[in-house]
Amino acid sequence: MTMFQGRDRVAVSVLTGFLGAGKSTxxxxxxxxxxxxxxxxxxxxxxxxxxxxxxxxxxGDGLIELSDGCLCCTVRGELVDTxxxxxxxxxxxRIKPLSRIVIETTGLAxxxxxxxxxxxxxxxxxxxxxxxxxxxxxxxNGLSTLDRFExxxxxxxxxxxxxxxxxxxVADEEGLVxxxxxxxxxxxxxxxxxxxxxxxxxxxxxxxxxxxxxxKIADVDRWxxxxxxxxxxxxxxxxxxxxxxxxxxxxxxxxIHDRPIDPAAIEMFVDLLRxxxxxxxxxxxxxxxxxxxxxxxxxxxxxQSVFHPPVRLPAWxxxxxxxxxxxxxxxxxxxxxxxxLFAAFIGAPRIDRPDRxxxxxxxxxxxxxxxx
Numbered sequence: 503m504t505m506f507q508g509r510d511r512v513a514v515s516v517l518t519g520f521l522g523a524g525k526s527t528x529x530x531x532x533x534x535x536x537x538x539x540x541x542x543x544x545x546x547x548x549x550x551x552x553x554x555x556x557x558x559x560x561x562g563d564g565l566i567e568l569s570d571g572c573l574c575c576t577v578r579g580e581l582v583d584t585x586x587x588x589x590x591x592x593x594x595x596r597i598k599p600l601s602r603i604v605i606e607t608t609g610l611a612x613x614x615x616x617x618x619x620x621x622x623x624x625x626x627x628x629x630x631x632x633x634x635x636x637x638x639x640x641x642x643n644g645l646s647t648l649d650r651f652e653x654x655x656x657x658x659x660x661x662x663x664x665x666x667x668x669x670x671x672v673a674d675e676e677g678l679v680x681x682x683x684x685x686x687x688x689x690x691x692x693x694x695x696x697x698x699x700x701x702x703x704x705x706x707x708x709x710x711x712x713x714x715x716x717x718k719i720a721d722v723d724r725w726x727x728x729x730x731x732x733x734x735x736x737x738x739x740x741x742x743x744x745x746x747x748x749x750x751x752x753x754x755x756x757x758i759h760d761r762p763i764d765p766a767a768i769e770m771f772v773d774l775l776r777x778x779x780x781x782x783x784x785x786x787x788x789x790x791x792x793x794x795x796x797x798x799x800x801x802x803x804x805x806q807s808v809f810h811p812p813v814r815l816p817a818w819x820x821x822x823x824x825x826x827x828x829x830x831x832x833x834x835x836x837x838x839x840x841x842x843l844f845a846a847f848i849g850a851p852r853i854d855r856p857d858r859x860x861x862x863x864x865x866x867x868x869x870x871x872x873x874x
Contacts, residue, residue, distance in 0.1 A: 511631040512592075514585075514603045514620055515708035519638030520647050520654040521609030524667035524697060526554055528638055529606055531703030533558065538705045540601040542566060544584060546608050554606075581605070581619050582626055589629045602708060603630065612653055613637075613660050614784055614805050622808035631810075632803075634710030637661035638697065641669040644681045648688075658688045659752045659831050660785050660805075662710045667697035690754055691829065751834045752784070757844055759826040762793040764848075765800075771847040772802065772809070775840075780807025782835045788828040789819075796824065 519525045532538060544566045545554050558565065566584055591597035607616055613635055621627050637657045640647065644666075647654045658664065664685055672678045685694060695702050768790055775783060786809075788802040799818055803810045818824050830840060 511629055512600050512603060513633040514605065514630045515633050516605050516607065516613055516616055516635045518607045518611060518613050518635060518657045519609065520651060520657065523609065523638040523640040525606055525638050526558060528665060528697065529558055532705055535705040540598065542588060542600050542603045544603060544605045546606065582623055585626050585630055604708065610653055612656050617805040618808045621805060621810050633708060634662035635660055636663045636665060636707055638665045638667050639685065641666050641672050641678060641681060645677065645684060648684060655688065655752055656784060658685060661689055661692045663707060664689065664692045664694045665697045665702055666694060669696065670698065688752060753832055753837060755830045755832060755837055755840050757828040759848065762791040762796040763826060765792050765794055767847040771844055775843065776804060776807040776809065779835060782833050784831040784833055786830045790826045791824055
């Protein structure tokens with residue numbers, strides 16, 4: 503057994519949500535779960551004096567507090583240093599093997615740079631794996647917060663699970679319905695969980711099964727679940743709401759393709775997308791059928807311009823569904839652009855669009871990944 507208790511890397515979960523959403527309250531409940539006894543918690547705070555650690559019922563080596571700035575900006579390097587220290591402690595035996603690390607971000611954090619801190623550092627990424635983002639949304643103030651703050655929109659958009667807190671305090675039922683509709687518009691694939699439910703306060707909320715395909719192959723399909731009907735190759739969610747509302751620019755796209763794809767084509771598609779539009783690519787998750795070995799699909803996961811090393815699964819999660827599926831969460835990126843770029847690289851005919859040869863000759867399409 504390895505120092506990571508039988509797995510290659512330690513799972514890292516990100517708990518986020520805007521100021522006052524109830525992250526610390528939820529974390530307190532989860533820490534009571536016996537499954538968290540070998541977990542470490544990294545708490546980030548905004549300000550010179552940390553206070554959130556007083557609200558988390560844990561102490562000792564399992565609780566690490568980051569202060570003096572936002573996790574996604576000034577203390578981002580400190581986060582990497584903290585993870586490196588934990589890694590060294592496990593390797594040298596100074597601390598016991600960890601089952602999981604939970605990063606609770608400040609309410610002002612954009613989660614994307616936090617995820618990048620883990621997957622973008624080769625040493626860190628070889629020992630730790632992101633296992634999803636859980637975002638807490640305040641049912642009382644959620645709508646107004648989403649209207650006013652871009653950070654709150656991004657926190658919802660990149661989440662793998664959404665937790666709705668304080669729903670019992672909402673007197674306006676129509677407002678609650680409107681909030682749920684807004685969350686579904688921003689992130690139609692993330693399950694919406696009741697913050698007061700018993701299951702929400704368990705460690706299993708962090709088990710998204712996202713980035714450990716060798717041991718959690720059955721969860722890959724759930725991770726990439728789409729809402730496409732069987733007679734559509736491409737399925738997209740079109741939003742109908744006030745265009746003046748904050749968050750209109752963030753969209754979720756699904757691309758589904760029935761035939762195996764040339765490895766070079768998907769490689770160039772991803773490289774061009776991340777090199778030319780990395781800042782607009784909030785997250786990308788994909789399972790891809792490659793022409794060189796269609797029986798072993800490729801799993802991709804990226805945050806902006808930073809991607810996990812591609813991983814081949816030993817088999818398809820669902821042998822009956824061997825379609826390529828890409829899920830992209832983008833900001834200020836036209837849906838048609840993503841569709842046309844993908845079509846160009848797989849050789850699908852499009853009218854009045856740049857052809858594949860032109861895109862392949864684009865100087866930005868410099869390969870940095872090998873999809874084998």
